[in-house]
Amino acid sequence: MPQQILILDFGSQYTQLIARRIRELNVYCEIHPYTHAPDLTEDIRGVVLSGSPCSVRDPEAPNPDLSRYLGRVPVLGICYGAQLLAHQAGGEVLPATIREYGRARLSHLDRSNALVRDLSLDSQVWMSHGDTIKVLPAGFEIIASTPEVDVAAYHLEGQPTYGIQFHPEVTHSSEGKTLMRNFVVDICGCDQSWTPEHFVDSMVLALQHTIGPDEKVILGLSGGVDSSVAALLLHRAIGDRLYGIFVDNGLLRKDEYEGVLHAYKGLGLNVQGVNASQEFYSALAGLSDPEQKRKAIGRTFIEVFDREAHKVEGAKWLAQGTIYPDVIESVSVKGPAVTIKSHHNVGGLPDRMNLKIVEPLRALFKDEVRQVGDTLGLPHNILHRHPFPGPGLAIRILGDITPQKVDLLQRADAIFIDSLRQTGLYDQVWQAGVMLLPIQSVGVMGDERTYEQVVALRAVTSVDGMTADWAHLPYDFLADVSNKIINQVRGINRVVYDISSKPPATIEWE
Numbered sequence: 001m002p003q004q005i006l007i008l009d010f011g012s013q014y015t016q017l018i019a020r021r022i023r024e025l026n027v028y029c030e031i032h033p034y035t036h037a038p039d040l041t042e043d044i045r046g047v048v049l050s051g052s053p054c055s056v057r058d059p060e061a062p063n064p065d066l067s068r069y070l071g072r073v074p075v076l077g078i079c080y081g082a083q084l085l086a087h088q089a090g091g092e093v094l095p096a097t098i099r100e101y102g103r104a105r106l107s108h109l110d111r112s113n114a115l116v117r118d119l120s121l122d123s124q125v126w127m128s129h130g131d132t133i134k135v136l137p138a139g140f141e142i143i144a145s146t147p148e149v150d151v152a153a154y155h156l157e158g159q160p161t162y163g164i165q166f167h168p169e170v171t172h173s174s175e176g177k178t179l180m181r182n183f184v185v186d187i188c189g190c191d192q193s194w195t196p197e198h199f200v201d202s203m204v205l206a207l208q209h210t211i212g213p214d215e216k217v218i219l220g221l222s223g224g225v226d227s228s229v230a231a232l233l234l235h236r237a238i239g240d241r242l243y244g245i246f247v248d249n250g251l252l253r254k255d256e257y258e259g260v261l262h263a264y265k266g267l268g269l270n271v272q273g274v275n276a277s278q279e280f281y282s283a284l285a286g287l288s289d290p291e292q293k294r295k296a297i298g299r300t301f302i303e304v305f306d307r308e309a310h311k312v313e314g315a316k317w318l319a320q321g322t323i324y325p326d327v328i329e330s331v332s333v334k335g336p337a338v339t340i341k342s343h344h345n346v347g348g349l350p351d352r353m354n355l356k357i358v359e360p361l362r363a364l365f366k367d368e369v370r371q372v373g374d375t376l377g378l379p380h381n382i383l384h385r386h387p388f389p390g391p392g393l394a395i396r397i398l399g400d401i402t403p404q405k406v407d408l409l410q411r412a413d414a415i416f417i418d419s420l421r422q423t424g425l426y427d428q429v430w431q432a433g434v435m436l437l438p439i440q441s442v443g444v445m446g447d448e449r450t451y452e453q454v455v456a457l458r459a460v461t462s463v464d465g466m467t468a469d470w471a472h473l474p475y476d477f478l479a480d481v482s483n484k485i486i487n488q489v490r491g492i493n494r495v496v497y498d499i500s501s502k503p504p505a506t507i508e509w510e
């Protein structure tokens, strides 16, 4: 196991950001819910306690026994974490007279202290709290203050235990990164060796160790980043004992099936293309409810995949492109979120297949997956491909699905995406696509009345797809795309642009 920082999660909205900041320092870290705090092991070099929506004054609030860490490795409490350490040691945490959300500036700093050594006076920090530490326990010293908050940061004398009221993990804390570096590198002594190259080398060894010398692995490939990077890693570890399966569900974009297969062959991957369009169309026939469509697609994926996997004799493993946010969400302190959309998942294979699961990307965030892909030589067009949903165009055709509608949408979508590429706008938006609406509208073309379909263009900016804003594409660009679609795609006489953010809308329309 690499050296690591343990992050105990108390349910803060910023916990993943703490992990992001530590990973950016090339130090490995893991988030664990406070209810499952692991024992101290040699690889754990320090512990960060996250913030929380709870108040330490509430008898029901999280209050785990931290004695297994305190005094033995450095501990940094952030916001709730800081309040909790002070509260447990006999200090006093009270509701603040004014609740503080937003910017503040440091007005006092003890620069002899390693945590805040190179911060500047007047540095902006981000506050988000309703409680405040009024009285520090014996032995705790203040190392930073703001005009509103005396105890903006503290240190327990003689021990590597620290607390900060503000949030160094958010970018609004202008020297937050420096503070995190001081803790992780100087105080915990981590050596910043967690790099993509290091990850590739150690993961290849680990995969060779886990997967027996004659065992075969099956992997569903989609042409997307996650499954492609997983494939390259596995290929490096076990060569042609990796069997990739790429399913044409009849819902891919124009020329995508051939293009993706071609790219994979070029990478030396052992990939089988399976044309199952008719099966998907049959399963979708007559369905127009979004959830029913998603479920039918998920079911058909499993049937096709199951059948194809059985053709690979001696397969022992199923590989999946699961990434870290998927893992964290399933063990989150906040519990499972309500279902907005049922995401299809080829991973849901029937138990009777008896395959063991291998997930080489489970520890990585999306941008780290891209860095690893880059290290492994994944071509730019796959590496920076916009995300594309597994159910494909079926969730961009509102209402029931027919091959004719898929064909219409494929042509409109190709014009939009090609135009984005040609104008260099493709890399500036996070995801783009076209929606085929279940309505017709009146138009006039060459003096004749038309009564044809409407499409909506969708382009968003985002960091992780959880929230998104509509992309402010230039009017001239939109005008050009609209013209091209209406002139070149027979059956569409009107183009609109979707200007909804997420939330309250979602990126896909179904």
Ligand SMILES: Nc1ncnc2c1ncn2[C@@H]1O[C@H](COP(=O)(O)OP(=O)(O)OP(=O)(O)O)[C@@H](O)[C@H]1O
Binding pocket: 219, 220, 221, 222, 223, 224, 225, 226, 227, 228, 245, 246, 247, 248, 249, 320, 321, 345, 346, 347, 386, 387, 388, 389, 390
């Ligand atoms: N057409 C397909 N054929 C085979 N497997 C598929 C197909 N579409 C999706 N999958 C499987 O479903 C998984 C989930 O898809 P998802 O879109 O979340 O990830 P991805 O396609 O690998 O990457 P990205 O998020 O960049 O699109 C994929 O990793 C892949 O294993």
Ligand SMILES: O=c1[nH]c(=O)c2[nH+]cn([C@@H]3O[C@H](COP(=O)(O)O)[C@@H](O)[C@H]3O)c2[nH]1
Binding pocket: 341, 342, 343, 344, 387, 388, 389, 390, 391, 431, 465, 466, 502, 505, 506, 507, 508, 509, 510
């Ligand atoms: O693999 C996938 N299977 C699915 O069922 C699925 N549904 C939505 N998406 C993608 O997820 C992101 C967020 O989409 P929404 O804002 O529409 O929920 C966007 O990037 C969507 O394209 C899916 N990806």
Ligand SMILES: NC(=O)CC[C@H](N)C(=O)O
Binding pocket: 012, 050, 051, 052, 053, 054, 055, 056, 078, 079, 080, 081, 128, 129, 130, 131, 132
């Ligand atoms: N961001 C936080 O951790 C807040 C801690 C606590 N709920 C407070 O309001 O002070």
Ligand SMILES: [Mg+2]
Binding pocket: 222, 224, 225, 387, 388, 389, 390
């Ligand atoms: Mg995908």
